[in-house]
Amino acid sequence: MRKVVFTMTRYEINETDKRLIEIGLEVLKQNFDDGIYNHTVGCALLCKNGNIYKGVNCDGIHGSCAEYITMGIAISAGEREFDTIVAVHDKHLNYVIPPCGNCRQMLFEYCPDIKVIVNDENGKLIKISARDLLPFAWEPVVCE
Numbered sequence: 001m002r003k004v005v006f007t008m009t010r011y012e013i014n015e016t017d018k019r020l021i022e023i024g025l026e027v028l029k030q031n032f033d034d035g036i037y038n039h040t041v042g043c044a045l046l047c048k049n050g051n052i053y054k055g056v057n058c059d060g061i062h063g064s065c066a067e068y069i070t071m072g073i074a075i076s077a078g079e080r081e082f083d084t085i086v087a088v089h090d091k092h093l094n095y096v097i098p099p100c101g102n103c104r105q106m107l108f109e110y111c112p113d114i115k116v117i118v119n120d121e122n123g124k125l126i127k128i129s130a131r132d133l134l135p136f137a138w139e140p141v142v143c144e
């Protein structure tokens with residue numbers, strides 16, 4: 001049996017990453033709603049060209065996470081190269097929320113090397129690639 005070894009590269013947080021967290025908190029504050037629409041998560045996304053997009057989650061019978069909404073906004077604006085993403089809420093540790101499994105899969109499919117800001121096991125902010133956040137990820141396969 002072949003042994004599978006996973007590596008998980010951790011990246012240090014920089015000033016731009018801290019700014020992304022602030023931007024995510026700002027867009028959440030501007031759009032917060034825990035009544036009808038349940039906008040309770042903000043997100044900020046840095047593209048490789050330096051452009052930054054922001055969004056909040058949208059609730060509904062098939063609601064979408066803030067990461068999904070923000071990626072959709074960026075893609076609709078023509079962006080295709082992504083650098084860093086973070087989801088936030090003002091009451092979470094360091095304000096940062098790790099992406100759910102569905103978002104990890106989406107990020108892996110669009111941009112496996114995007115850096116995701118998360119808290120590590122000691123509560124320290126770090127960045128990890130979407131690829132490392134989802135071992136054994138599903139990938140599209142073309143059958144012949």
Ligand SMILES: [Zn+2]
Nearest residue numbers: 065099100103
């Ligand atoms: Zn999600």
